[in-house]
Amino acid sequence: MEAPVTRTGTGPRRADAIYAATLELLAAHGYDGLTMEAVAQRSGVNKTTLYRWWPSKDALFAAALTTADILAITIPDTGTLRGDLLALATDIARLLTAEATAPIVTAVLAAAPTRPQLAATGRAFFAERLAREQSVFTRAVERGELSASASASAIMDMLAGALWFRLMLRAEPLTAAYVETSVGIILDGVGSQGH
């Protein structure tokens, strides 16, 4: 018998265990190996309950991804835009390479390009993340370090993209020097008028 399920804002009472099981299965077996059956078994919640909350594997995956603590990043407040971007980039690099999170990130990256139904999940995940990161840019504008017209999403996509690309496509390690160079380019540019 499973424990009684109580409605909350985000899912059944055992949502944390269900999300953890979802990401563990994803990391171990890839998106194809992630099934509602396996999540039910691993989390000790029956399949009917899962389907009552999430109509499909895609929906459960989206909820797990956006809610999981393990993929959360810390929003820094170091007092400078440079310090904050360096902290964000270091945190993203950690997520991409740490033992607990790299297999999840890798499985998501492998699954996303060939599954158009995951596009909405990508948009939701990064929109939520950008909303949390916004304070970094608001404070930088207040301190006079950043123009109010600067695009926070372009800055973050470029910073995260530089790290993803170097690690996943060029297949080179993410060194502290590379993280620092990336932040330096975003802040100062490489053109001679920026120096």
Add this chain to the structure above:
Amino acid sequence: MEAPVTRTGTGPRRADAIYAATLELLAAHGYDGLTMEAVAQRSGVNKTTLYRWWPSKDALFAAALTTADILAITIPDTGTLRGDLLALATDIARLLTAEATAPIVTAVLAAAPTRPQLAATGRAFFAERLAREQSVFTRAVERGELSASASASAIMDMLAGALWFRLMLRAEPLTAAYVETSVGIILDGVGSQGH
């Protein structure tokens, strides 16, 4: 009977047909669906010949990827670093989204993260590409637009990464405005000292 095979610098005489078949199968069926058997059938070359030149599917894929004309980019010479980076970024955006190339790029992106044996291919592909792009940066240094110590690989990883990330992970379209913003950030930076 297949046509007689002649040795060249890069493979048998029918190498172009073999590479084309490899990338078509990859685009249609993903990396798992790419087999030596299917390439042999599609290109009309027997399997023994394929194995004589490429000991494995991974080796054939690496050769196809680095040699294929369809994935080539044009090295621009517009007279300014801004113009050249804009042309490169526009060309990369085209590869990522055009009907003929997007399925290949997508299949590669889906295959790479979970197959460590493809890391060497990624490194070789982007190293060859960077070597070709180097002239853009050499000319910019000569014109006084770029410091000689600037890292061409960091600039290209950041530019390509910004496009990959926006399209594949944030799942947003690559607009001309975004391409221009990305080039602008790389050249001028977003920090107030850059303006």
